[in-house]
Amino acid sequence: MRLTIGVVTALAVLLGGAACSDDTDPAASGDGKVELNVYWWGGDKRAEVTEQALKLYTQRNPNVTFKTHWQGNQGYYDNLATQAAGPDAPDLFQIDDNYLTEYAERNVTLDLNPYVDSGALDLSKLPDSLAKYGQVGGRTMGVAGAENTPAMVYNKTLVQKLGVAEPKVGMSYAELVTWARDITNRTDGEVAGTMDPSADYKALWLWLRAQGKELYNGPELGFTADDLTAWYDIWQNARATGSAPPLSVIKEANGGDVTKQAVATGKAATSFMWSNQLPELQRATKDQLALVAYPGNPKGQWARASMYWSVFRGSRHAEVAVDVIDFLVNDTDAGKILGTERGLSPNTEVRKVLSQSLTDATTRATIEFENSITPKFGPAPAPPPKGHVKVRALLVAAAESVQQGKATPRQAAEDLIRQANAALATT
Template sequence: MPRGTTPTHRTGAASTGRRGRSPVRLPAALTVVALLLSGGLTGCQESFADPDTDTVQLSVFWWGDQQRADRTEQALRRYSARHPKVGFRVTWQGAGGYYDRLATEATGGNAPDLFQIDDDFLTEYAQRRITLDLTDQVKRRRVDLGGLPPGLARAGEVGGRTVAVAAGEATPALAYDKTVLDGLGVAEPRPGMSYQEFVAWAAEVTRRSGGQVAGASDPAAQQMALWLWLRAQGKEFYTDRQLGFGVPDLTRWFEIWRRARSDRATPSATVTQGANSGMVARQLIATGKAVTSFIRSDQLVELQSYTSDELGVVAYPGNPKAQWPQATMYWAGFRGTRYPDIVADVINFLVNDPEAGRILGTDRGFSPNTSVRAVVARTPVERGGRAAAAYESRMSTLFGPAPQAPPRGHARIRELLLRAAQDVQFGRATSAEAAATFVRRANAALAG
């Protein structure tokens, strides 16, 4: 099948999709809100089925590519081998339109028993009572979070209730091309560099290359990069349902990267625009336009596949303690499932079982369970995998406290930041103008 197509399929079919990327959000997802407010979704039909004695078939839905499908289906088959009376009806598709389809099925009362979700919609789906409340399952250790880092274990909480469990962990990372840097005679970026030092370093790389390659990509539009920059200064992206920063803060952030473009530390806005999509294949290391790219640690393997050069990873500029153990995505159950106990048991298996961990590998990020992660680390890994795992291990000793789960409207905030950053990048607005517009629109979105 041609690269980039995103049809939906049942077990055994082929599809493609962006590994680890959040799916495209479409307006149909909002119809869930209206139906929930009008009572359009059925409540949970309590059933305390036993996976060893009751014959059930659970529906499972996720976004991803063929490799993710193969690994996930193999893991689910392993669960069925242990619990022969439990079968699975799987549906998966590429990233585009994932939430559109999930919303459509939820409004019809036919949402999958178990599904993949991410931070952009976790809070909204929980507050609208689409997700299964796992709090009691966690208390009874039917879903055991004891093997997860504390911050990651709490990542699936909304309003003090566990509504999802991390399917993988990753840490923001600055990837760099060691081969190019060695050829230019430039030292590798070091952890703890200030942003001013990093921009000066990147400008030197551009100069040494004769302008053939930029020293850095421009992360002005990347919400996570901004969040870490804010945390390094003692602020948060969100405070409850409001922004945790103001116009002066965002103006300073945009100005860092406007000056970097002026100093040729980063490439032009036109070149940067492709990388703003977040797709690994369009990262500027992959396209040969820059020596560094701001990624997640689990994306290093995919990024490495696009170049024969040797890549390395280091922490973002700024204080590494601004980082925290981050969930790449989550497993969540449907509130209307007939089999809440079995759904919880399957989640527990996917997260905590060493054999499941070996099967799933790092497709959704590093295993959230640190013991399982150690088992997986001993198995053969793809090129770049060991460097990514070593980086994740180093960073785990530096993590700061995890922030609250992003509030409802998080996906919209990401879109608004992208628009504001690109307005500055293309000269359509000054840093202060774009920052003021963003803050006004973001506050309105969060209040809605």
């Protein structure tokens, strides 16, 4: 879950090269032509739309061409570090908040503030919290390639059939558990009212923010064992009263596979997901699904980057790479090409244009949800510190130990605090 020794070594070599390069943008050749190396993770569809958008950039800027590389998520960061340490380092690459802080603190990523200040990189059409969520220590180290928001997906068809009120923005978790119990009772236990999200770091984070706390306080945890015990108690009660599904269903969904989420398999009336996953969930069921914010004050939420575009600090073509980011984020034609494959366009104006051109009702519903909830968002926290990936894994293990009855909420919480602090201190 941490960077391997080989990756750390590769990064060290990389930083040695970055330190002696300058961040200006000399032409690659005497004729002014530039080839940018671009690297990302994703599937065939992401590759197709990204390359189409880059071709459009070349059409408008014939002196700039692209050498593209992409792969699946598994092993991406190992390969990124290795490539960056070599002679063919990526000028522009995709990164997420699991590693943004780590790469920023290692000075791998270029500080984009000078370009924002000069107007070369326009972030004015991004929600403020989305723009700031790319900052590490006040430096803009990445620009959101797309926005994504946690959303509770619920079975609208089932809820209406049972005559139960649909969940509302701002309902508390206590209200959700009560609402869920009604669903369970009305279906004679066939469908649980709500998925148990106690292993979902997003749900925990938003629950903490509603109480004025954070998942992290700088490089340390921002919550206590008492906080985590209270969180586990909520869901232990939900399981005990039948509001949440059996352990086998919860365990299956904890793995994150969209096709195994309880709202898609019909085993629960809700699932705690990302809003852009609605179309994929919808394809798995004939019932109509809908979105609502996670329980709690929506000010606890913020516009989150599903992933960022960052520029390698050692790039010889930084100005061009920054201009490409500006194009991918702000150009309407590029936005239409990219669609919602990475999430919703980070540019709210591009998003509106895109929503008007969509024929798919489910994707349109996702955009409408984002547009309606964004004005209610609170300020963004700092991106997670180094070690976040390990902490996420520990949170899943701790929650599952309670779900399976192997530990009490208090025992699991205290173990998690100890293990997570050790992971953060040694990462």
